[in-house]
Amino acid sequence: xxxxxxxxxxxxxxxxxxxxxxxxxxxxxxxxxxxxxxxxxxxxxxxxxxxxxxxxxxxxxxxxxxxxxxxxxxxxxxxxxxx
Amino acid sequence: xxxxxxxxxxxxxxxxxxxxxxxxxxxxxxxxxxxxxxxxxxxxxxxxxxxxxxxxxxxxxxxxxxxxxxxxxxxxxxxxxxxxxxxxxxxxxxxxxxxxxxxxxxxxxxxxxxxxxxxxxxxxxxxxxxxxxxxxxxxxxxxxxxxxxxxxxxxxxxxxxxxxxxxxxxxxxxxxxxxxxxxxxxxxxxxxxxxxxxxxxxxxxxxxxxxxxxxxxxxxxxxxxxxxxxxxxxxxxxxxxxxxxxxxxxxxxxxxxxxxxxxxxxxxxxxxxxxxxxxxxxxxxxxxxxxxxxxxxxxxxxxxxxxxxxxxxxxxxxxxxxxxxxxxxxxxxxxxxxxxxxxxxxxxxxxxxxxxxxxxxxxxxxxxxxxxxxxxxxxxxxxxxxxxxxxxxxxxxxxxxxxxxxxxxxxxxxxxxxxxxxxxxxxxxxxxxxxxxxxxxxxxxxxxxxxxxxxxxxxxxxxxxxxxxxxxxxxxxxxxxxxxxxxxxxxxxxxxxxxxxxxxxxxxxxx
Numbered sequence: 001x002x003x004x005x006x007x008x009x010x011x012x013x014x015x016x017x018x019x020x021x022x023x024x025x026x027x028x029x030x031x032x033x034x035x036x037x038x039x040x041x042x043x044x045x046x047x048x049x050x051x052x053x054x055x056x057x058x059x060x061x062x063x064x065x066x067x068x069x070x071x072x073x074x075x076x077x078x079x080x081x082x083x
Numbered sequence: 084x085x086x087x088x089x090x091x092x093x094x095x096x097x098x099x100x101x102x103x104x105x106x107x108x109x110x111x112x113x114x115x116x117x118x119x120x121x122x123x124x125x126x127x128x129x130x131x132x133x134x135x136x137x138x139x140x141x142x143x144x145x146x147x148x149x150x151x152x153x154x155x156x157x158x159x160x161x162x163x164x165x166x167x168x169x170x171x172x173x174x175x176x177x178x179x180x181x182x183x184x185x186x187x188x189x190x191x192x193x194x195x196x197x198x199x200x201x202x203x204x205x206x207x208x209x210x211x212x213x214x215x216x217x218x219x220x221x222x223x224x225x226x227x228x229x230x231x232x233x234x235x236x237x238x239x240x241x242x243x244x245x246x247x248x249x250x251x252x253x254x255x256x257x258x259x260x261x262x263x264x265x266x267x268x269x270x271x272x273x274x275x276x277x278x279x280x281x282x283x284x285x286x287x288x289x290x291x292x293x294x295x296x297x298x299x300x301x302x303x304x305x306x307x308x309x310x311x312x313x314x315x316x317x318x319x320x321x322x323x324x325x326x327x328x329x330x331x332x333x334x335x336x337x338x339x340x341x342x343x344x345x346x347x348x349x350x351x352x353x354x355x356x357x358x359x360x361x362x363x364x365x366x367x368x369x370x371x372x373x374x375x376x377x378x379x380x381x382x383x384x385x386x387x388x389x390x391x392x393x394x395x396x397x398x399x400x401x402x403x404x405x406x407x408x409x410x411x412x413x414x415x416x417x418x419x420x421x422x423x424x425x426x427x428x429x430x431x432x433x434x435x436x437x438x439x440x441x442x443x444x445x446x447x448x449x450x451x452x453x454x455x456x457x458x459x460x461x462x463x464x465x466x467x468x469x470x471x472x473x474x475x476x477x478x479x480x481x482x483x484x485x486x487x488x489x490x491x492x493x494x495x496x497x498x499x500x501x502x503x504x505x506x507x508x509x510x511x512x513x514x515x516x517x518x519x520x521x522x523x524x525x526x527x528x529x530x531x532x533x534x535x536x537x538x539x540x541x542x543x544x545x546x547x548x549x550x551x552x553x554x555x556x557x558x559x560x561x562x563x564x565x566x567x568x569x570x571x572x573x574x575x576x577x578x579x580x581x582x583x584x585x586x587x588x589x590x591x592x593x594x
Contacts, residue, residue, distance in 0.1 A: 017552065032316045035169050035192070038557065039316040040338065040494070040525055043346060059348055064317050 004053075004082060005074045011048050012070070016041055027070035042067055049073070055080045084270075086239040087262045089157040091269065091303040092118055093232070099280065099306050105147050106328065107311040112147045114306075117154070119230035120147075124155025124188075124206075126228045131186060131204050131220065135160035135235070136242060140179050140187035142197060144168040145290050145311045148208065148222070150299060152188045153290065157262075160235045161186075162242045164257070165291035172197055173554045182245050182257055182452060239263040245452050246293055248391040249490060249499035257452030258391045267445035268394035269300045271417040275399055276332075276359060276385065280306035283356075284332040285325050287315040287339065293395040294363050294495065298334055307331075315339065318347035322354075329356035336364030336495030340375055341525045350378050363387040363396070364495030365527055366483060369411055376406060388413035388483070390469050391497075392461060394446040397422055397469075398481055412480040413473075420444035421466075424475050429465040437474045437484050441466045489580070491520045492527050493558050503530055503551070503559055510550040512542060515570045517578045521563055521587045532561035533583055535569050542566070563587075 009025050016036050017023045023036065031037040037045065045067065046057045055077070066076035085091050092114065095104070100115035112120070128139065139161045143149040156163040164182045166175060168190065175197050179187065186204040189197060194209035205213060206220045213219040243265055245257040272278075278301055286309050288295035302309050310328050312321050322343070325333065335343070340362060343349040360379060362372075367386070376384055383402030389395045400414030416422040423431050424438040432438040443466035450458035461468055470490075473483040491498045500518035507516035515535040520528030536542035544564060552560055571579040 016557075032314060033192070035196070035557075037316060039318070039342060042316045043342065043525065046346075059346055060319065062317060062319050062346060064314070064320060067317070 004077055005070060007052070008049075008073050008077075009070055011045070011052075012036060015044065015048075025070060027074075030064075030068050031070070032064075032068065045073075049077065053077060053080070053082045055082065085266055085304065087157070087237055087241075088243050088265050088269075088300060089121070089154045091266075091300055092121065092154045095280075095303055095306040102280075102306070103308050104303065105150050105309050105311060107145075107147055110147060112150075114303075117147065117151050118232075120151035120225070121154035121158055122230045122232050123225045123228040124152055125158035125233050125235070127206065127220065127225060128156065128159040128161060128186060129233055129235075130228070131206075131218075133159050133161050133186060135237070136162060137186070138162045138164050138182040138184040138245060140175070140182065140184040140202070141165045141291075142168055142170060142175060142187065142193040143190035143208075144192065144313050145286060145295070146190065146313075147311075149190065149290060150309075153299075156188075157243055158233060158235065160237055160241065162245055164245045164247075165296075166247060167291060167556050168193055168289065169556050170197075171554055171556060172200055174556060175200055177254070178247055178257075181247075181254075237262065239266065242449070246291075246391050249497045249502060254502065255499075256454055256457055259449040259452050260394055261449060264394045264446050264448065265300065267419060268396055268417075269297065269304050271419055271446070272297055272396055273301050273304050274418055276301070276361070278302065278305040278307060278332075282307035282331045282358070283310060283328065284308075284334065285310045285312060285321065285328070285330040286334070287312055287321055288334060288336070288495070289313075292495065293389070293391050294334065294336070297395045315342070318342050318349070322347055322349050322352050325354055325357070326352055330354075331356055331358040332360070333357065334361045334363075337362070337367040337371070338494045338526045340367060340371060344371060344374055344378070345525075357382050359383050359385060359402075361385040361387055363389060365492045366413075372405075372410060386412075386414065388481070390467070392448045392467055392469070393420075393442060393444070394448070396446070397442050397444075400480075404480070409480050412476075412482050414481065415479055416442070416444075420446060422481060423466070424473060424481075425465060429463055432474075434475050434477050437472055440469045440471045440473045440481065440483070442469065443467070491518075491530060493520075493529060494526045496558055498530070498559055500530070503532065503555065503561065506551050506554050507532060507534055507547065509554075510547055511537070512547050512550070513537060515578070517570050517580060517583055518561060519580050519583045519587060521590075523562075529562040530559065531563035531565065531583075531587055533565045533567055533570055535567055539568070 096114040096118035103111045104114045139156045188206045191209040194207040198211045208222040243262045244260045247255040286298045386400040388398045398414045422442045503518040504516045513534040517533045521531040523529045571582040
């Protein structure tokens with residue numbers, strides 16, 4: 001679980017905050033409200049999750065409960081069988 | 084008839100005081116409540132020393148407070164300078180300096196991001212320290228300000244807004260719009276969409292963007308309601324809210340519809356109250372338009388075209404002609420506006436001939452803020468030169484064929500490659516930089532940067548990315564990076580952007 005969290009966090013860091021020192025990723029804080037990801041960012045993240053963890057994210061699953069925070073993403077991946 | 088933009092609010096507040104004007108999450112505000120709150124804001128601005136024609140920088144995401152701040156600035160006789168709510172301190176500083184704003188109004192999130200910005204007076208929704216000598220006025224102080232309308236005399240030629248738009252020369256230019264500009268455009272849109280007080284629009288577009296702002300003003304003129312949802316990152320939540328709130332209208336840019344049609348429950352969700360859909364903000368791929376029309380069935384799709392310099396809207400395509408025979412056209416001029424295709428000398432061209440799309444009408448801007456040179460390029464004796472190229476068919480329907488200026492269209496936002504290139508060069512890490520659009524299924528195009536390091540040995544791409552990220556809002560960050568020894572040149576010595584674009588197209592094709 002910790003590893004999955006680290007992988008997801010690294011992807012977000014590299015792709016959405018590009019090394020900005022003033023932005024930190026709190027696993028409990030909304031990635032949208034904090035301005036880290038926007039609508040296309042969420043879709044990029046989903047594509048990454050599908051490719052990296054070999055899963056299929058259904059359109060119905062593109063909801064805040066699954067993707068709003070790093071912790072939500074990790075929990076969602078767990079339901080998809082990603083340890 | 085309203086002569087001033089805030090009279091839309093005042094008039095609807097008189098006619099439907101208790102009707103929900105804005106619905107946002109679990110909150111809503113009636114016309115009377117927004118009218119009263121905007122009066123308090125106007126009085127607070129006047130108490131802070133605002134005088135007629137002063138610019139006020141507003142940095143807020145769509146919200147009830149944002150709507151009240153907009154109309155409050157106007158009621159006080161101020162000029163509203165609304166900017167991207169995710170602007171960086173460097174960008175916000177530029178807009179403040181360029182517009183000469185002395186006062187700004189910040190949402191909670193913007194307050195945190197922009198704390199320390201050099202402006203004498205800040206009205207803030209968040210508790211912030213401010214910088215030495217700066218006056219911070221807490222939003223909560225509004226509670227002790229009277230909510231009656233201030234007695235400020237304005238006429239329709241007073242300035243209402245400066246809207247920044249990317250310029251071909253790099254720095255964003257401030258489009259100056261009067262109350263008359265905005266009122267005439269609002270009336271025309273209400274007329275061709277047939278909006279009335281039963282209408283309720285889902286607003287996912289930001290209000291700092293002219294297309295987003297038309298949703299607000301048109302519905303306030305019609306006495307309808309605006310549903311605010313800033314979380315299009317989760318399109319399904321938006322679609323569900325459209326169903327729950329029984330919205331009658333929806334507006335989007337091409338990327339909005341690409342996401343809705345390709346990655347959401349939109350096509351599976353019945354929306355029986357939906358009466359119309361509008362699309363503007365750049366040309367949408369005809370195949371996507373066709374799929375959207377097929378899905379919408381009897382619900383008309385209004386394809387529209389405009390420019391910030393035209394208060395928003397210039398043309399619309401009557402939905403029945405979109406379906407029947409004009410797919411790919413941007414339609415006909417909106418009421419009160421004339422659009423012609425002209426050569427560089429201003430001569431009107433014959434049907435079918437490609438030339439400059441030019442427009443005249445009461446919605447055309449006064450010019451670019453304190454920029455006579457750029458104003459003279461855009462405003463000719465024969466009207467606004469939009470920078471778009473196109474032609475008219477025998478029935479007067481317009482078709483776009485391209486842009487004259489070297490601009491990117493990222494999502495709905497126009498971005499100057501020069502602005503990004505300037506930031507890259509300013510880093511001191513590269514001696515040459517070129518930014519071109521890479522085709523993108525969702526956003527139409529995204530910025531791709533080509534950079535030639537000054538010192539290849541010590542060059543660190545991550546440091547360059549971080550430098551740019553601190554200075555430009557997210558949508559301007561290059562998504563693709565190419566580090567090269569030198570950029571291809573034309574015989575004139577200019578960077579050969581066509582070669583770079585071709586390279587990118589090849590990359591996309593083989594990807």
